[in-house]
Amino acid sequence: MKVLVPVKRVLDYNVKARVKSDHSGVDLSNVKMSMNPFDEIAVEEAVRLQEAGTATETIVVSVGPAKAQETIRTALAMGMDRGVHVQTDEDLEPLAVAKILKEVAAAEGAELVVMGKQAIDNDYGATGGMLAALLDWPIGSAANSLSLDGGALNVVKEVDGGLQTVKLQMPALVTTDLRLNEPRYASLPNIMKAKRKPIEAKTPADYGVDTAPRLKTLKVTEPAAREAGIKVADAAELVNKLKNEAGVI
Amino acid sequence: MAVLVVAEHNNAELKDATHKVVTAASQMGGDVDILVAGKGIKDVVAAAAKIDGVRAVIGVDHDSLERQLAEAMQIVVVNLMDGYDAVLSPDTTSHKNYMPRVAAKLDVQQISSVTGVESADTFIRPIYAGNAMATVQSTDSKKVVTVRTTAFAAAGEGGSASTSDVDAGVGALKSEYISEELSKSDRPELTAAKVVISGGRGMGSGENFKLLEGIADKLGAAMGASRAAVDAGFVPNDWQVGQTGKAVAPQLYIAVGISGAIQHLAGMKDSKVIAAINKDEDAPIFTVADYGLVADLFKALPEFEAELTKAGY
Numbered sequence A: 001m002k003v004l005v006p007v008k009r010v011l012d013y014n015v016k017a018r019v020k021s022d023h024s025g026v027d028l029s030n031v032k033m034s035m036n037p038f039d040e041i042a043v044e045e046a047v048r049l050q051e052a053g054t055a056t057e058t059i060v061v062s063v064g065p066a067k068a069q070e071t072i073r074t075a076l077a078m079g080m081d082r083g084v085h086v087q088t089d090e091d092l093e094p095l096a097v098a099k100i101l102k103e104v105a106a107a108e109g110a111e112l113v114v115m116g117k118q119a120i121d122n123d124y125g126a127t128g129g130m131l132a133a134l135l136d137w138p139i140g141s142a143a144n145s146l147s148l149d150g151g152a153l154n155v156v157k158e159v160d161g162g163l164q165t166v167k168l169q170m171p172a173l174v175t176t177d178l179r180l181n182e183p184r185y186a187s188l189p190n191i192m193k194a195k196r197k198p199i200e201a202k203t204p205a206d207y208g209v210d211t212a213p214r215l216k217t218l219k220v221t222e223p224a225a226r227e228a229g230i231k232v233a234d235a236a237e238l239v240n241k242l243k244n245e246a247g248v249i
Numbered sequence B: 001m002a003v004l005v006v007a008e009h010n011n012a013e014l015k016d017a018t019h020k021v022v023t024a025a026s027q028m029g030g031d032v033d034i035l036v037a038g039k040g041i042k043d044v045v046a047a048a049a050k051i052d053g054v055r056a057v058i059g060v061d062h063d064s065l066e067r068q069l070a071e072a073m074q075i076v077v078v079n080l081m082d083g084y085d086a087v088l089s090p091d092t093t094s095h096k097n098y099m100p101r102v103a104a105k106l107d108v109q110q111i112s113s114v115t116g117v118e119s120a121d122t123f124i125r126p127i128y129a130g131n132a133m134a135t136v137q138s139t140d141s142k143k144v145v146t147v148r149t150t151a152f153a154a155a156g157e158g159g160s161a162s163t164s165d166v167d168a169g170v171g172a173l174k175s176e177y178i179s180e181e182l183s184k185s186d187r188p189e190l191t192a193a194k195v196v197i198s199g200g201r202g203m204g205s206g207e208n209f210k211l212l213e214g215i216a217d218k219l220g221a222a223m224g225a226s227r228a229a230v231d232a233g234f235v236p237n238d239w240q241v242g243q244t245g246k247a248v249a250p251q252l253y254i255a256v257g258i259s260g261a262i263q264h265l266a267g268m269k270d271s272k273v274i275a276a277i278n279k280d281e282d283a284p285i286f287t288v289a290d291y292g293l294v295a296d297l298f299k300a301l302p303e304f305e306a307e308l309t310k311a312g313y
């Protein structure tokens, strides 16, 4: 079974986003960028499937700027076999990315796509669902655990009320939630080895995909600021303030 | 202009999230209809017809919709979209599951988790864990929008919408529902509660969450948690509040043993009043808390409960 894992290079999760003073977007100059954390979980899951002998080949793909290559290398250092880099300097919307990924999945003959449930920069949470629909594949969203069951895939999903299990016919798409696994750190020898693994260079045009944006960003602003309040001395004062000052209990 | 709102329900009861999405839909202008897709949904359809400002309620009853399987929901919604300019749903997990599929099939870019409606094509949505707010205008002919329900007031009752049944049109699917493990609780739902009390890694164990229960009982609060507390197995996954969990905006949010990471703040900083108990006076949670108590939670929680008792709770 060939497993495809799409990954995105995003602002590191420990860095607080700063809005540009001209309100055109978020300032990404000179800030730490990393692989989207949910994608790391997807990479880990693919590598585990390969270690278990289930996946025959694991392919990582990133649609993004030149530096997205580093993100692909990270996935290769974690153990994936080879990469595809679809290079573009535009900040593509999920629909355009899903259309490109559909072509990549077809070209690679992927039978399973594992990807993050959301990217922590734009927070759309849409690319996985869109890709599944474009491929006419079933989806297991926000996966908490996976298991192969003959030719089918059982996915335990995190849902609003708890956990839900669905059974998907293959080929299928799974989006990862935080509890699916704990991604490994790449070892130094594996980082060295990853440098020799192949990355195929592509562009959106190679796949004939129209990537024109559908949304116009009119402005990006700071959220309403919250003032820090006061410190109370003890539990009695806290109850008193909540009851008599704030009136919320 | 006509907007379709997909109802949130459990086949027996209509959820308040629906009323909130109706408010968002009304702000776009035009007629608002509600889709109730499920199994054995007569009561839900009747309840939806009573929401103020709704023109019509469409009931679609099918086995595959009992658990709102993504593939089935996609088919049902897409089939209805000839008659609509936009479809809106709550941004809860059941709808996040299929709305991107609907958008892709309609060749539309989804607009996720909107917190504001400027016009029929322009919306405000949080990005980067709510550290920036983007105002986006859609150029697509149809809009596919999920709504952060905590940002909208619930539409009232008193309507009398017409109701009709529509065939699901769902054939063989490539996925099936197997089972569900729902956390049982008599407490209010996290996203709808007036008071939420959440515990973090500082709670130390699942057992220690008992210290929060007495307080939650007295205040009629829902219970939540940080990711760290969920990852550690203290409490179930559906308690997670934050960027990648649930967004809450209660009258009062009490954070106990939670440091206040960006990702946690994203899910609770729109609460009206925030109280925090943490032994580290430099914890970032205090930068958003209206009332901060620097104390060991194992001492402070029993005292807090006792003080509530004294105050008549």
Ligand SMILES: Cc1cc2nc3c(=O)[nH]c(=O)nc-3n(C[C@H](O)[C@H](O)[C@H](O)COP(=O)(O)OP(=O)(O)OC[C@H]3O[C@@H](n4cnc5c(N)ncnc54)[C@H](O)[C@@H]3O)c2cc1C
Binding pocket: A013, A037, A038, A120, B199, B200, B201, B202, B203, B225, B226, B227, B228, B229, B240, B241, B242, B243, B244, B245, B246, B256, B257, B258, B259, B260, B261, B262, B263, B264, B267, B277, B278, B279, B280, B283, B295, B296, B297, B298
């Ligand atoms: C992709 C991604 C998504 C994420 N999504 C979410 C999300 O949705 N929600 C979320 O919450 N997090 C999320 N996180 C995790 C987030 O970054 C933090 O790691 C997490 O919120 C920390 O949880 P915490 O505050 O409970 O733990 P910690 O940061 O460890 O804080 C524990 C706090 O407890 C205090 N404490 C300890 N003992 C006591 C005591 N006896 N008395 C009083 N105080 C005490 C400490 O002073 C400390 O401030 C996400 C992270 C990533 C990478």
